[in-house]
Amino acid sequence: MEKMPPKEKIYEAYSAIADSRVEMGAGRARVLSSDSSKTYTVTWEGEEYRSDDNATYWQGYSGYPVIAVLMLQGKLPFRAETAAMFSGIGWKKLNERHKRNYEAAVKEVFEALPCGRDEKERILSDTEKIYAELKRMTITVKRSKRQSSKRK
Numbered sequence: 001m002e003k004m005p006p007k008e009k010i011y012e013a014y015s016a017i018a019d020s021r022v023e024m025g026a027g028r029a030r031v032l033s034s035d036s037s038k039t040y041t042v043t044w045e046g047e048e049y050r051s052d053d054n055a056t057y058w059q060g061y062s063g064y065p066v067i068a069v070l071m072l073q074g075k076l077p078f079r080a081e082t083a084a085m086f087s088g089i090g091w092k093k094l095n096e097r098h099k100r101n102y103e104a105a106v107k108e109v110f111e112a113l114p115c116g117r118d119e120k121e122r123i124l125s126d127t128e129k130i131y132a133e134l135k136r137m138t139i140t141v142k143r144s145k146r147q148s149s150k151r152k
């Protein structure tokens with residue numbers, strides 16, 4: 001992967017999975033945004049992934065829709081129970097409130113998690129493992145033609 005995403009995008013991917021906002025198909029997935037206002041499309045062929053989510057399109061790194069797809073394909077390890085801890089988080093509002101300071105947004109989420117220190121440390125450890133695996137991946141990630149749609 002040429003440009004690495006912020007590690008915090010993994011938590012957004014957990015939420016997308018926990019909230020059943022990822023609809024997988026053959027060579028294509030649709031991912032609903034955390035506030036349900038947009039639908040993003042991720043496509044893949046072999047080791048090339050394309051997405052029209054904002055991070056992939058504008059920043060050139062894998063956004064949470066791509067990361068969630070990789071998790072559901074089994075290319076990135078994740079625990080369903082870890083993802084479940086991030087259900088129902090309104091990432092869009094949270095990231096706006098923190099002015100796109102993703103680290104501060106995740107810190108706020110961690111403070112509100114209904115678990116103890118040991119569980120939080122396990123979540124951090126799991127996320128580090130996912131990020132390390134993401135670094136090792138030899139996939140290509142490109143932006144695709146804007147297909148995301150606003151929901152009515």
